Amino acid sequence: MLNLYFGSYLLQQRLIDPETLRKLLKVQRETHLRLGVLAMQEGLMTAEQVKEINDIQRRVDALFGEVAVQKGYLNQETVDSLLQLQKRSTARLTQLLLDHQLFTYDELEAVLKGFREYNQLSADEEEALERGNVEGLLAPYMVLQCQLAGVTETEALTAYGSLFLRNMIRFIDHETVLDIESQQLPTEDMVAVKQAFSMGINIQTALMMEKEVYQKMAEKHARMPVAESEELMDASVLEFLNLHNGLYSIWLSDHEIRPFLEPPTKWTALPDISGDEWIKVPLQTAFGQVMLLLKVEETS
Numbered sequence: 001m002l003n004l005y006f007g008s009y010l011l012q013q014r015l016i017d018p019e020t021l022r023k024l025l026k027v028q029r030e031t032h033l034r035l036g037v038l039a040m041q042e043g044l045m046t047a048e049q050v051k052e053i054n055d056i057q058r059r060v061d062a063l064f065g066e067v068a069v070q071k072g073y074l075n076q077e078t079v080d081s082l083l084q085l086q087k088r089s090t091a092r093l094t095q096l097l098l099d100h101q102l103f104t105y106d107e108l109e110a111v112l113k114g115f116r117e118y119n120q121l122s123a124d125e126e127e128a129l130e131r132g133n134v135e136g137l138l139a140p141y142m143v144l145q146c147q148l149a150g151v152t153e154t155e156a157l158t159a160y161g162s163l164f165l166r167n168m169i170r171f172i173d174h175e176t177v178l179d180i181e182s183q184q185l186p187t188e189d190m191v192a193v194k195q196a197f198s199m200g201i202n203i204q205t206a207l208m209m210e211k212e213v214y215q216k217m218a219e220k221h222a223r224m225p226v227a228e229s230e231e232l233m234d235a236s237v238l239e240f241l242n243l244h245n246g247l248y249s250i251w252l253s254d255h256e257i258r259p260f261l262e263p264p265t266k267w268t269a270l271p272d273i274s275g276d277e278w279i280k281v282p283l284q285t286a287f288g289q290v291m292l293l294l295k296v297e298e299t300s
Helices: 002-012 018-030 035-041 047-059 064-070 076-086 092-099 105-119 123-131 134-149 154-172 211-222 230-254
Strands: 190-198 201-210 278-285 288-298
Touching: 002 018, 002 092, 002 105, 002 134, 018 092, 018 134, 035 047, 035 064, 035 076, 035 092, 035 105, 047 064, 047 105, 064 076, 092 105, 134 154, 134 278, 154 211, 154 230, 154 278, 154 288, 190 211, 190 230, 201 211, 201 230, 211 230, 211 278, 211 288
Parallel strands: none
Antiparallel strands: 190 201, 201 288, 278 288
C-alpha cells in the first residue's frame, strides 16, 4: 500500500502525469514483481547491483536471490524477507515504471532515494501500512484520489472518508476495510443513493453497491429484516447516509465551516463514475463491496 504514497509523490514532483499514473494503477494487480526491483525499492541494493545480477541471469539459469547471496549483496535472511514482502505487492508501481520504460534503473534509484527522504516513514510505520492499518491506508489513498480528480480540498475530503469508514465499522460491519484493488464498475444489479451539501463548494456524496449488498446494509442499520419492503430498505440506507453526513457537518462546524445539507435520495439511474471527477473509495464488508463516491463542484 506504500504505492499510494509513492504515486502521490510522483505527482507532486511532476515526475509523472495523472493519466499515466491512473493507467499504471489499473494494471498493477496483474504485474509480476521482480525481486531485484523490490530490493532496490527497499534500499537494499543499488541499480548497478540489480542490473549486474540481471545480466548474470541472462547467461546462467539461477534465481535472483541465489546470485545476490553469492555476490554478497544480500544474505539469505534478507532474501527470505523480500520473498514474503513480494507476495504483498508493495513495489508493483515501481516495477511498472520500469516495464513501461518511464525510468531507467539509475533514474528510478534516484527517485526512490528522494521518495524515502521526502516520506520519512519509520520501519514501524511502513510495517503498519503493509499490515493494512485502515487509517494509515485511507489518508494517502484519499490524497491520491484528490490529486487525480484535480481537487484541492484534500484535508476536508480525507476527513470525510476517514469518518465514513469509522461509521461503517461502528454502525454497519466491524470488518469493513479499504479494498483499492477491487473497484466494481456500475452494473444493472447495482443501486445508488446520494446526498449533496454545499460549503462554498458543492459536494455530491453517494453510495453504490449491488442489490444484495444494499439489502444487507439496510438490515444491518435497521437491525431488522427488510427484504420484503424496498421502501424500508431505502429508508434505512438513506438514514445511514444522512446520519454520516450529519456527523461530518459537526466536523465542518468545528473547523468554522457551515454546510447546507440537502435531503438524501435514491438515484433513479446509476451515475457514470468512469471520469476522473469522481473520487472513488471502495470498501469491503463481510457481505460485499460498498463504494463511497465523492464529487466536488466549484460554485460560480
